[in-house]
Amino acid sequence: MAVYQNQTRCLVAVDCIVFGFDGTRLRILLIKRGFEPEKGNWSLMGGFVQPGESADDAASRILRTLTGLDGVYLEQLHVYSEPNRDPIERTVSIVYFALIDLSRYQRQLSDDYHAEWFDLADMPTLIFDHNDMVAMAREKLKYKAAHHPILFEMLPERFTIPQLQSMFESVYQTTFDKGNFSRKMISTGLLVKQKEKDKLGSKKGAYYYKLDRKNYLKNFLKLQSIVPNAGGLI
């Protein structure tokens, strides 16, 4: 027992980076922190891990409270553990990122805090090390989306190829050639063309597609050729 008794105990928190795509731009869901220190400043949505729940449980609980959604794509990103990252008391933060279909987003279940979607390109300065967390999550998203079909989590069930291209362009902060992108995307075999067109975006309209979930994993490797230099060593 002696080995355990002499050790320090820490607060353990979970912080969630919630990404969504509004059809044009990549967005992030932030809250105004409701308690001191830094009360009233912009923050990731987080909370302390409770007795009887794992960090994964805590992240799901926090996300459900914030968005009203269950079964959201949620992935552990990294642990931030610098001794003085929280000025009040040592707190180890386990950071998750989530990808949300904005059309499914409901309002938050609680009124305890004020939540707001921001453009990633124009978001406020956050408390503590939360800006570093967001920067790491963006890199991870770039890297992972080049190897796995996770970005589709942010699209509604029916989407157009111009929407898909906008999403990839906002994640990779670049532009893709329209013809190339469309051709490569269709050649993956991932997309099932629908009969209806979206006529809001242009006069000619753009066909809706759905994701072929049967071919989801098998064909996604073909996508890698679209973004050959996607992100760093994460």
Added chain:
Amino acid sequence: MAVYQNQTRCLVAVDCIVFGFDGTRLRILLIKRGFEPEKGNWSLMGGFVQPGESADDAASRILRTLTGLDGVYLEQLHVYSEPNRDPIERTVSIVYFALIDLSRYQRQLSDDYHAEWFDLADMPTLIFDHNDMVAMAREKLKYKAAHHPILFEMLPERFTIPQLQSMFESVYQTTFDKGNFSRKMISTGLLVKQKEKDKLGSKKGAYYYKLDRKNYLKNFLKLQSIVPNAGGLI
């Protein structure tokens, strides 16, 4: 302050999965646990995060104590946080994996515990959830090594192509065609042929190669064609 005061504090530990390659097989460094519970049973090398150090600092300290090595390839893998994973007291474990060149491995700096290298194919049952941690690290290693040149961390400065092939084969638990492997590996432009041969492995001998660190990242993408289906969604 009230929000902080009512929260639970946890012990925070670091556990290190240390992989090495002995020229033929993939190996893992384990220790006999020196204290209760599970005293005397096989375990990953770990320890509690100390005041004033981050989890990364703690992992480096533990690895240095275990191997005598600094500057080892070390990467955060995952946090294990099930409430009852440690029977004595709630302990959140931040798991790292390390890749070590076995020819640089020195003996441990302390005699506080007994450390031993095991074949990954033939390792003992470990305490708590440590076997799950190793399983996840193996999957991560497969996935990551298909996209980044990290396996070279386990090779000495000079190595032969048969050694390289053995290493890839033991990571992916498969066999590669000798001619194909050699041709693809050389075509990456990553390897610089040396004048000397290793004559221990065969009568004819095999040329030594060194890694061209200038081309390390640029050319590694070409390697992906060697292991096209490497691992799952990690």
